[in-house]
Structures are given as structure tokens and as C-alpha cells.
Amino acid sequence: MEHYVVKGGNPLSGEIEIGGAKNAALPILAASIMSDKPVTIENVPDVSDIRALIGAIEEIGASVQHPDRHTYVINGENVRRDPVDSESVRKIRGSYYLIGSLLGKHKVAEVALPGGCNIGLRPIDQHIKGFRALGADVRMIPPGHVIAEADELIGSHIYMDVVSVGATINIIMAAVMAKGNTIIENAAKEPHVVDLVNFLNSMGARIRGAGTDVIRIRGVERLHGTEYSIIPDQIEAGTFMFAAAATKGDVTITGVIPKHLECLTAKLIEVGCEVMESDDSVRVVANKRLEHTNVKTLPYPGFPTDMQPQISILLGLSRGTSIVTESIFENRFKYIDELTKMGASARVEGNTAIIEGVSGYTGANIKAPDLRAGAALVTAALAANGYSDIYDIHYIERGYEDFPEKLRALGACIAKVNSAEEERRAVNEFNFRVVG
Numbered sequence: 020m021e022h023y024v025v026k027g028g029n030p031l032s033g034e035i036e037i038g039g040a041k042n043a044a045l046p047i048l049a050a051s052i053m054s055d056k057p058v059t060i061e062n063v064p065d066v067s068d069i070r071a072l073i074g075a076i077e078e079i080g081a082s083v084q085h086p087d088r089h090t091y092v093i094n095g096e097n098v099r100r101d102p103v104d105s106e107s108v109r110k111i112r113g114s115y116y117l118i119g120s121l122l123g124k125h126k127v128a129e130v131a132l133p134g135g136c137n138i139g140l141r142p143i144d145q146h147i148k149g150f151r152a153l154g155a156d157v158r159m160i161p162p163g164h165v166i167a168e169a170d171e172l173i174g175s176h177i178y179m180d181v182v183s184v185g186a187t188i189n190i191i192m193a194a195v196m197a198k199g200n201t202i203i204e205n206a207a208k209e210p211h212v213v214d215l216v217n218f219l220n221s222m223g224a225r226i227r228g229a230g231t232d233v234i235r236i237r238g239v240e241r242l243h244g245t246e247y248s249i250i251p252d253q254i255e256a257g258t259f260m261f262a263a264a265a266t267k268g269d270v271t272i273t274g275v276i277p278k279h280l281e282c283l284t285a286k287l288i289e290v291g292c293e294v295m296e297s298d299d300s301v302r303v304v305a306n307k308r309l310e311h312t313n314v315k316t317l318p319y320p321g322f323p324t325d326m327q328p329q330i331s332i333l334l335g336l337s338r339g340t341s342i343v344t345e346s347i348f349e350n351r352f353k354y355i356d357e358l359t360k361m362g363a364s365a366r367v368e369g370n371t372a373i374i375e376g377v378s379g380y381t382g383a384n385i386k387a388p389d390l391r392a393g394a395a396l397v398t399a400a401l402a403a404n405g406y407s408d409i410y411d412i413h414y415i416e417r418g419y420e421d422f423p424e425k426l427r428a429l430g431a432c433i434a435k436v437n438s439a440e441e442e443r444r445a446v447n448e449f450n451f452r453v454v455g
């Protein structure tokens with residue numbers, strides 16, 4: 020079965036370049052079909068969630084060119100009003116952005132309910148509340164489709180009950196060509212919300228306030244074409260920063276926006292790492308055992324829920340007791356069971372994990388329970404003594420491009436294998452590398 024084989028113990032060292040942000044690229048690709056003109060999007064990560072969304076927009080008539088691995092040219096002129104439903108659409112969370120973009124473009128959208136990582140209930144009531152406030156009729160119809168339709172969308176004043184990235188983005192897309200003005204209060208402030216707004220504004224939208232909790236949208240009649248480059252992936256960068264710390268390494272992560280990484284940098288410094296920032300890179304150096312700390316996930320600019328497993332892996336190796344509180348998704352500690360197989364001392368009580376640091380992990384056979392936890396467990400395996408086999412890596416491939424290759428470039432012993440023979444060859448090579 021396809022999995023990663025890892026030999027732990029090598030400190031990561033060197034330089035690694037970060038790709039475009041998956042969670043910015045998904046809404047930007049969904050929004051690209053709102054124009055009837057060609058839209059060029061660069062720095063799109065080559066990961067399976069993106070390929071699934073591209074498949075979905077092609078299925079409803081978008082013309083998609085893919086001149087190089089990270090660039091798409093999309094023309095939404097012939098996008099139909101058809102229901103959006105296929106196996107790939109149902110697998111990814113990001114397909115719900117097609118509700119906002121199609122409703123905004125055609126005033127009707129029918130989309131299969133979103134899938135995505137099983138990290139909690141993940142309701143879409145705030146999306147629906149926003150669409151209704153703009154005048155849409157929204158209902159569920161068999162077989163599990165959301166249908167939203169309106170004769171006319173009219174700007175409105177919407178107060179979000181919870182801070183939601185997805186709902187903020189979906190409401191922006193639905194409102195961008197509505198009549199009149201829309202105000203979204205208690206909006207999400209994540210960098211990918213800002214990126215989507217910058218993208219839409221480059222297509223002629225009139226949106227202000229992105230990055231604050233009040234977003235104001237003045238409806239425009241149409242969106243034109245544009246050329247746009249996606250921001251670097253804050254979570255991919257953070258994953259490498261914490262991998263450097265967990266393996267007591269020295270890694271420079273390039274092509275980043277250090278401002279987006281500030282809360283991660285602050286935590287790494289707090290536990291004893293050295294972090295050096297330049298205009299577009301961060302270098303993380305850890306050459307000793309780190310200290311414990313407490314952390315609570317919060318909407319941006321707080322500590323991101325998508326980095327919660329990665330910091331727990333690090334704290335599992337730190338001196339003392341750490342408490343990690345998950346306040347965004349209720350089911351995001353499934354990886355703790357896997358981590359204890361590697362020798363961690365951690366238990367979950369409600370929405371907190373209590374972690375007593377141990378001096379080292381040992382390799383084990385483990386399963387990735389979701390995307391971010393899967394990547395974090397790879398980090399644990401890299402820091403562990405001995406070999407690990409990591410299964411269910413399709414989760415990791417949803418959001419990390421060339422993850423094993425990038426880690427290998429930093430000196431890690433990791434390979435993706437699909438048979439006993441491939442595993443044997445990889446292990447031989449690891450042994451040779453260590454001896455050699």
C-alpha cells in the first residue's frame with residue numbers, strides 16, 4: 020500500500036522554498052469563473068484539492084489551460100448553470116466556494132455538500148445566512164445538494180455569528196456583483212481572505228476592509244480578466260518551521276511573508292528556538308531541547324488551528340507540561356493516539372491536550388488522520404529514533420506539494436513507496452546515506 024517510509028534522527032538543514040497557499044488558491048480559482056474574460060492565476064500549488072476543484076469547474080464548462088505546473092488560465096464565459104456534483108467535488112471542502120461564485124455570477128448555484136477533512140461538524144449555516152441576507156432562497160435538496168437562487172441579489176448588512184473563513188469568502192463572492200452595498204461584520208481576517216479580495220479587486224470589484232473585521236463591498240456590474248499570483252502558503256511555511264525545530268535543525272524558509280508567520284515565530288522563540296527574519300524568509304535554528312508552553316488556537320492573527328498538530332508534536336519533545344487548547348474544530352486531536360504509539364505522553368480532555376514532554380520519540384506504524392495532522396506526524400517521525408511507516412498519505416497530498424521531496428532536500432530520510440521492494444530499496448538508501 021502506498022505510504023511514506025521515514026528514518027528519523029537527521030536534523031533538517033538547508034533552504035526550502037514555499038509554494039502558493041492552497042486555502043487562497045481554492046477560493047481564487049472558484050472566483051475566476053465569475054468573469055467572462057480570461058484570468059491568469061500564478062503560483063497555484065500542485066496538490067490534489069486544487070486538481071479536484073479544477074476538475075469541477077471544467078465539468079461545468081470553464082475553459083482551463085495549464086501552461087505550466089503552477090499557472091492556470093481560466094475563462095468562465097461558457098460556465099453553465101448545471102449542478103456541480105462529482106466524486107472529486109464531494110471530497111473537498113473548497114468546492115463550497117462554487118456556491119458563492121455561481122450564485123454571484125448566475126444568481127443560481129446547485130452544489131453537492133462539501134467534504135474535506137473530518138476535523139469537526141463543519142456546518143455551513145453562516146454561509147446560508149449570508150446568502151439569504153442578500154436575497155437568495157437557499158435549501159437542501161436530494162441527493163445532498165445545496166441550492167441557492169435569487170431573481171436579484173441585493174446588498175445587505177450581515178453580522179457573522181462566528182468568525183468563519185469559508186462563510187466570509189462565500190458571502191464576498193455572492194455580494195461582489197449584487198446591487199448596492201454589502202457590509203460584513205465580524206469577518207475573518209486570514210491572509211487568504213485578503214488574497215481573495217485583492218484578486219477580485221484586480222478584476223474590477225470594489226471591496227474594502229479585507230484584513231479587518233468589517234468588509235465593505237460595493238456591487239459592480241461585471242468582473243473583467245486579470246493576472247494574479249497567489250500568496251505563499253503560511254501553513255506550509257509553518258509546517259517546515261516546526262519540523263526544523265522538532266528535528267533540532269537549521270532551516271531557512273524562503274518565499275514567505277514573515278508578517279503572516281508572526282504568531283508562529285513568537286511561539287518558537289518562546290520555547291527557545293532562534294528565529295531570524297528577512298524581507299521574504301525566516302530561518303529557524305534549534306540546537307537544544309526546547310521548553311514547554313501553552314497554546315490556544317484562534318482566528319487570525321491568533322495561533323492557527325491548521326498548525327495545532329505541528330506545535331503539539333514539538334511540545335511532546337519539550338521539557339515540562341504543555342497545554343494545547345483547540346477552540347475552532349472539536350475533533351482535531353485524533354492524531355494524539357498515533358503520537359502516543361511513538362512514545363509521546365499526551366492525553367486529550369475535551370478540547371485540550373495535556374502533553375508531558377518526553378526526551379525522544381521512537382519510530383512506529385502510523386496513519387495520517389487528516390491533512391495537517393498527517394504532515395505533523397511526518398515531522399514526529401523525522402524527529403524519532405528508527406523507522407516509521409506512515410499510511411493514508413492521500414490526506415497529506417491534499418495540501419502539501421512534493422512533501423517528501425522537499426524534506427529530502429533538507430536532509431530527511433523519507434520516501435514514498437508502493438511495494439515491499441520499493442520500501443526495501445528506500446531503507447537501503449537511507450542506511451547508505453547515514454553510513455556514507
Ligand code: EPZ
Nearest residue numbers: 042112113141142143144145146181183184185347348390
Ligand atoms: C478553512 O476552513 C480552511 N479550509 C481550514 O483549513 C482551516 O482550518 C479553517 O478555515 C480555519 O482557519 C479551507 O480554506 C478550504 P471556518 P473553513 O469556516 O472555512 C464554524 C486545512 O487543513 N462555522 O473558518 O471550513 C466551524 O465549525 C483546512 O487546510 C460555523 O459554525 O473554516 C469552525 O468552528 C482544514 N458555521 C469555525 O466556524 C459556518 O457556517 C471556523 O470555521 C461556518 C463555520
